[in-house]
Amino acid sequence: MKITVLAGGVGGARYLLGVRHWLQDSDGGDPAAQLTAIVNTADDLWLAGLRITPDLDTITYALAGVNDTTRGWGRAGDSEVVNGELAAWGVAWPWFTLGDLDIAASVARTAWLRDGVPLAEVVARLAARWDVGARLLPATGDEAETIVHLAQPTDDGRTELHFQEWWVRYRAALPAASFEVRGAAEARPSAGVLEAIAEADVVLLAPSNPVVSIGPILAIPGIREALRDTPAPVIGASPIIAGSVVRGMADACLTAIGVETSADAVARLHGSRTTGGLLDGWLVDTADADVVEGLVADGIPTRAVPLWMTDPATTARMVDAAISLAG
Amino acid sequence: MKITVLAGGVGGARYLLGVRHWLQDSDGGDPAAQLTAIVNTADDLWLAGLRITPDLDTITYALAGVNDTTRGWGRAGDSEVVNGELAAWGVAWPWFTLGDLDIAASVARTAWLRDGVPLAEVVARLAARWDVGARLLPATGDEAETIVHLAQPTDDGRTELHFQEWWVRYRAALPAASFEVRGAAEARPSAGVLEAIAEADVVLLAPSNPVVSIGPILAIPGIREALRDTPAPVIGASPIIAGSVVRGMADACLTAIGVETSADAVARLHGSRTTGGLLDGWLVDTADADVVEGLVADGIPTRAVPLWMTDPATTARMVDAAISLAG
Numbered sequence: 001m002k003i004t005v006l007a008g009g010v011g012g013a014r015y016l017l018g019v020r021h022w023l024q025d026s027d028g029g030d031p032a033a034q035l036t037a038i039v040n041t042a043d044d045l046w047l048a049g050l051r052i053t054p055d056l057d058t059i060t061y062a063l064a065g066v067n068d069t070t071r072g073w074g075r076a077g078d079s080e081v082v083n084g085e086l087a088a089w090g091v092a093w094p095w096f097t098l099g100d101l102d103i104a105a106s107v108a109r110t111a112w113l114r115d116g117v118p119l120a121e122v123v124a125r126l127a128a129r130w131d132v133g134a135r136l137l138p139a140t141g142d143e144a145e146t147i148v149h150l151a152q153p154t155d156d157g158r159t160e161l162h163f164q165e166w167w168v169r170y171r172a173a174l175p176a177a178s179f180e181v182r183g184a185a186e187a188r189p190s191a192g193v194l195e196a197i198a199e200a201d202v203v204l205l206a207p208s209n210p211v212v213s214i215g216p217i218l219a220i221p222g223i224r225e226a227l228r229d230t231p232a233p234v235i236g237a238s239p240i241i242a243g244s245v246v247r248g249m250a251d252a253c254l255t256a257i258g259v260e261t262s263a264d265a266v267a268r269l270h271g272s273r274t275t276g277g278l279l280d281g282w283l284v285d286t287a288d289a290d291v292v293e294g295l296v297a298d299g300i301p302t303r304a305v306p307l308w309m310t311d312p313a314t315t316a317r318m319v320d321a322a323i324s325l326a327g
Numbered sequence: 328m329k330i331t332v333l334a335g336g337v338g339g340a341r342y343l344l345g346v347r348h349w350l351q352d353s354d355g356g357d358p359a360a361q362l363t364a365i366v367n368t369a370d371d372l373w374l375a376g377l378r379i380t381p382d383l384d385t386i387t388y389a390l391a392g393v394n395d396t397t398r399g400w401g402r403a404g405d406s407e408v409v410n411g412e413l414a415a416w417g418v419a420w421p422w423f424t425l426g427d428l429d430i431a432a433s434v435a436r437t438a439w440l441r442d443g444v445p446l447a448e449v450v451a452r453l454a455a456r457w458d459v460g461a462r463l464l465p466a467t468g469d470e471a472e473t474i475v476h477l478a479q480p481t482d483d484g485r486t487e488l489h490f491q492e493w494w495v496r497y498r499a500a501l502p503a504a505s506f507e508v509r510g511a512a513e514a515r516p517s518a519g520v521l522e523a524i525a526e527a528d529v530v531l532l533a534p535s536n537p538v539v540s541i542g543p544i545l546a547i548p549g550i551r552e553a554l555r556d557t558p559a560p561v562i563g564a565s566p567i568i569a570g571s572v573v574r575g576m577a578d579a580c581l582t583a584i585g586v587e588t589s590a591d592a593v594a595r596l597h598g599s600r601t602t603g604g605l606l607d608g609w610l611v612d613t614a615d616a617d618v619v620e621g622l623v624a625d626g627i628p629t630r631a632v633p634l635w636m637t638d639p640a641t642t643a644r645m646v647d648a649a650i651s652l653a654g
Contacts, residue, residue, distance in 0.1 A: 048434050048435065048438045049434065049437045049438030049439075049441050049442075050434065050438075079406070079408055079427075081406055081408065081427040081428065081431065082409060082427050082428075082430055082431040082434065084431075085427075085428055085431030085432065085435070086431055086434060086435060088456055089431075089432075089435045089452065089453065089456065091434070091435040091438055091439075100406075100408040100409050100412075100427055101408065101409075101412060103409055103430075103434070104408065104409040104411075104412030104413055104416075105412065105416075107375050107376065107377065107409065107413060107418070107430070107434070108375065108412070108413060108416045108418040110376045111375045111376030111377075111418055112418075114376050115376075125416065126416065129415055129416065
């Protein structure tokens with residue numbers, strides 16, 4: 001079975017581990033040939049002259065099994081020699097730490113990008129050292145980054161921030177008025193993205209942040225249309241359980257765009273495919289079983305199953321529910 | 328006393344430590360205000376998308392007291408995490424190792440350069456963390472790099488190599504036909520270089536490689552002319568002692584340009600200022616006392632003094648001899 005997943009960072013990585021596990025265990029196939037992840041690139045940034053791609057790195061490291069599971073980001077066993085030096089020279093952001101292994105990846109990536117290598121090929125080269133068991137495609141190789149427009153200016157009078165500054169420095173605590181994926185209108189999907197959607201047997205939306213992870217993927221011209229046109233069913237999983245975010249600060253993002261932090265509000269944000277929306281199906285956690293009936297009535301087939309992605313085998317059962325919902 | 332020194336890498340660094348020592352000890356002044364080093368930039372290179380400046384780094388680290396004196400290059404106590412990763416990805420050159428602290432400096436430098444900051448300002452920013460006690464000026468902020476034209480092609484058919492590849496990878500063992508500072512004709516001296524020569528009380532040539540360290544500085548249009556026009560005496564020190572190089576592989580460079588590896592041949596390469604050359608004076612080692620008479624007869628006032636730069640105090644005595652030769 002060919003599965004294409006739209007994914008953000010940590011949540012996307014955990015979900016992909018489950019999808020890969022499901023393909024190996026229940027489908028008996030070769031995930032490397034069957035699993036394609038279309039990864040959010042709107043968190044990316046230039047920092048100290050290096051191109052940083054947080055979601056792609058998080059997913060690559062997790063699938064490679066070299067991620068730091070304690071810290072939740074970066075590579076296991078990393079040091080911070082270079083970061084300390086950059087801080088001493090006042091280069092980069094003091095609140096944005098990169099490990100030496102991370103920086104090595106960024107140096108290699110930046111060197112290849114500056115040589116004209118497309119980001120999708122860069123991602124493949126970086127991942128080739130490991131057996132990631134999936135094809136990783138950046139949503140776009142063009143620079144289209146999330147800018148947060150603030151409800152109130154910062155103390156130093158700024159009215160907008162790069163997503164990373166808002167997220168990492170301010171912990172999403174500054175109320176956002178809106179999110180803009182700057183450059184999205186001119187961005188093109190990476191080579192293979194539209195085909196991966198068109199030729200999939202099923203398209204899954206990881207339970208990533210719907211506003212700043214899944215949203216920016218959909219903002220790349222052509223991707224939403226491909227999702228509408230694909231014969232494959234599109235099945236999502238709620239990033240909200242019992243009115244709370246599973247991880248991260250998606251509630252701050254949902255509030256900013258006027259969407260309630262609930263499993264059914266996110267489904268309605270995506271909409272039913274029968275009425276021009278995205279979804280052929282939606283998974284909510286068993287704690288949210290009460291919203292199933294309403295969503296089904298609104299044309300979104302929904303099931304309540306456990307959504308906590310505690311380990312790949314558990315996550316695989318959630319993927320199994322999505323596949324069975326896809327029919 | 329205002330002293331301007333033309334310098335290359337390790338030899339230049341040792342010499343500058345001696346000049347700084349002399350200024351503090353014998354002149355009683357503030358070296359930071361009196362000592363200017365014009366540093367060779369023709370060894371510089373782009374590697375893994377980073378701008379590497381070996382001679383500037385070597386001199387900065389040595390004057391800052393953070394250099395690795397055992398290894399002879401890079402910073403003390405450095406690790407090689409990033410370098411190992413770049414090697415695993417096949418980025419950079421496997422025979423060219425950079426420490427993590429080195430790479431941090433290169434990341435900062437490259438970020439600033441790409442922001443349009445001139446190299447001279449970049450060098451000042453990098454050095455500002457330490458009390459280097461000198462003003463360090465790159466000969467040029469433009470890219471003008473030494474290319475070695477080979478007498479015979481390499482096994483893979485190349486007829487020219489970047490200086491670093493010839494020097495570090497092949498240990499200068501491939502016979503060179505000639506050296507070219509590619510880009511020199513269009514390069515401009517860094518801001519302050521011509522003034523530092525014009526306004527000096529004395530200009531000193533460090534006993535650096537005359538062909539690939541001092542030579543490329545002189546190849547930047549305007550610098551040779553400034554040396555001819557300055558009222559300051561120009562005093563050099565031989566990098567050759569008793570027919571052998573003090574360090575490095577200058578003999579391979581001298582042979583390639585048809586110059587004997589001897590203290591007097593290098594002096595004659597530079598030439599007497601009375602006949603349109605560079606030198607108002609020349610120091611040879613006591614082991615080469617027999618060449619003094621001949622050089623003096625050729626219009627190059629010469630003294631034989633100990634030239635082994637074993638420590639800054641010893642080197643300061645050699646500087647003292649140069650200053651006294653300057654009159």
